[in-house]
Amino acid sequence: MKTRELGVFLTALFVTTIGHAADTTYDPATGTVTIPEVAVNGKIEFVNAKLKLKPDGTFSILSTEDPQASPDTTTYDPASNTITIPSVAVDGKAKYTNVKLGLNPDGTLSVLSAEEPPVIDLTCKEFAAGTSYCSEGRFPTCKVNLTQVNKLQQGMTYDEVVEILGCHGVLMSHTGQGGTSIGTYGWGTASFIDASVIFINDKVDTIGGS
Structure with a gap:
């Protein structure tokens, strides 16, 4: 995804339907994104992962919590260091699918790609x-x-x-x-x-x- 499109993309993140209707949220006031669940190899490893938008268009990981048992949702691939968010919705309608975030060496995340449904x-x-x-x-x-x-x-x-x-x-x-x-x-x-x-x-x- 082009850098100039990140603002539109992040605004779209404020209402996201993932898996069993957990909501990824974007707070424009603080520039933070909260992902309810992140699965690694089919198992939920993190919940309430908070990301901070940086001026260069990448994200820094602010915090995560240990999970409780729940269905697979957002997935993390350790082989490629990528996170995939299945669906992002705006006003209740799917706007993006298969959103891929890449983990940078400095611990931040970059938006690699997103598809339109x-x-x-x-x-x-x-x-x-x-x-x-x-x-x-x-x-x-x-x-x-x-x-x-x-x-x-x-x-x-x-x-x-x-x-x-x-x-x-x-x-x-x-x-x-x-x-x-x-x-x-x-x-x-x-x-x-x-x-x-x-x-x-x-x-x-x-x-x-x-």
């Missing part, structure tokens, strides 16, 4: 400029399986497709020429497409699945 609101609100093609989808999308793909049929609308697959697809290309519009959508990840659908004049024409 798939768009699962089936009502499209964003469209490619001047077209009827939905552009809300982003990688990685929701998990799509062959059973779902086999339910797709030629002539279906985009809305019917996303209802079956469970989330918006990523608009990979669109063209409009001579009264014919063609849009190609993909579901999966940027490196591996689970399903692809080509729409001609807003109707399903070609279906592909892995």
Whole structure:
């Protein structure tokens, strides 16, 4: 994650849902983050871990407590010195997933990466400029399986497709020429497409699945 994005990210941390609904919290007044539980190799090793935001964008570890028995939540990988927070929510809605923090030699933490969750609101609100093609989808999308793909049929609308697959697809290309519009959508990840659908004049024409 870029340094200039850290402020937005940390503000998002103030309401976080992890595992069994424990809440990671961010206090903008003190610049501190509290992570309720940290698991190492599937076992909770720390609770109420408090991190302090430093001016250089890293975190210092202020304190931790010994745990009581509880389900796995945030995880720590000693081999790579990284902490992974499964989900960060803003206003009750997931904003980031798989947030990775790296442990620096000086004991501070840096934000290494964060993903955006798939768009699962089936009502499209964003469209490619001047077209009827939905552009809300982003990688990685929701998990799509062959059973779902086999339910797709030629002539279906985009809305019917996303209802079956469970989330918006990523608009990979669109063209409009001579009264014919063609849009190609993909579901999966940027490196591996689970399903692809080509729409001609807003109707399903070609279906592909892995």
